[in-house]
Amino acid sequence: MDRDDIDKIAAWLADRGLAGDGELALLHGFCERCVEAGLALSRAVAIIDTLHPVYEGRAFFWDRDRPLATPVSEYGPSDDSSYSEEWQRSPFYYLLQSEDSELRRRLDAGETEDFPLLAELRAEGQTDYFAMIQRFNREVAIGEMDCFMSRWSTAQPGGFTDADLAALRRLVPMLGLAIKSTSLARVAESLVEAYLGRDAGRRVLQGRMSRGVVEKINAVLWFSDMQGYTALSESIASDQLIPLLDDYAEAVISAVHGAGGDVLKLIGDGILAIFTADDPEEACCSALRAEAELRLRLAELNERREAEGRPTTSIYLGLHIGDVFYGNIGSKDRLDFTVVGQAVNEVSRIASMCSSADRDVLFSAAFRASLPEAEGAKLVSVGRYALRGVGRAQELFTLDPELAVFPPP
Incomplete structure (x- = not known):
């Protein structure tokens, strides 16, 4: 992926983010364009918390080689006992606790002992794993929506190249910004409907x-x-x-x-x-x-x-x-x-x-x-x-x- 490819994908993210595309469409469009430009992505997950009476956030999935039965997943509070143990054994929990912004594990080199997820990915043919967190300023965070999390994996022999990682570091924050924009609109819709009612909420969002x-x-x-x-x-x-x-x-x-x-x-x-x-x-x-x-x-x-x-x-x-x-x-x-x-x-x-x-x-x-x-x-x-x-x-x-x-x- 060269500079022109990165610029084109960045421009696409800005255009579709401003247009209000949904989170799943943004993730899938981003991954497909990265693959077309030569970045050998095979799987991706984007996660963002929200402000909702029932669930804490949403996860969006992309897979290059197989259709997904559940491309969007809504998850409950992380302190819920049904989620807590699995969450605390995840790479994202580690990143949040350590305050690091990246975590990479070379799966084909056997770097799978830290987290159960990594061994599963290696068994499925993945060779490299790269997770990122873009944190939001606490003063403007809404509820638990204080960061954008993503993870990327490849089945390419030898894993990600340095140029692959550089491209992800350049582009993923822009993907996060586009997804955050859409998610904030969803938060506004959820809040006005939850507190004003469905019809009244729609009318308020229409400017009345x-x-x-x-x-x-x-x-x-x-x-x-x-x-x-x-x-x-x-x-x-x-x-x-x-x-x-x-x-x-x-x-x-x-x-x-x-x-x-x-x-x-x-x-x-x-x-x-x-x-x-x-x-x-x-x-x-x-x-x-x-x-x-x-x-x-x-x-x-x-x-x-x-x-x-x-x-x-x-x-x-x-x-x-x-x-x-x-x-x-x-x-x-x-x-x-x-x-x-x-x-x-x-x-x-x-x-x-x-x-x-x-x-x-x-x-x-x-x-x-x-x-x-x-x-x-x-x-x-x-x-x-x-x-x-x-x-x-x-x-x-x-x-x-x-x-x-x-x-x-």
């Missing part, structure tokens, strides 16, 4: 961030909370409270997302979500599917928690449909992307009436009227109720247990 800019929409409103949460929070140990909240929030949020809804707010044990569609009937049926799925999830969750000797509860749910304002509300320093309006107040009041009506789920008359006739027939009246803060009493409905079935998609 101006204070006071809202749109009027018609939406099905979902408000749910846990039965007896206050009493539970006072009666169980603090180390059981958060897992309790997490388990029941997971059941609700998974049901809402699975039916196409968007969760906008978690308020203690309460959850506010919306379902939207061009046709109100479709939005209402989606909410009914979420309610049916929630019942199944709660039954499984309570069975599991009871078997584990942990406290159980259930969910109160109110469903309503109406016009709301959807968008950015707050101060110039702290904005919230949410829904406001009388319908939001009403759905929370409807949910709060579940205890008085001795029902797990209550629907407004407006919600029932927006359902297809066949679905509306599955709801029965529980009477008229005065809702706090609402000017007139409203008739509320619940599911007829003999008729309630999972609505068709």
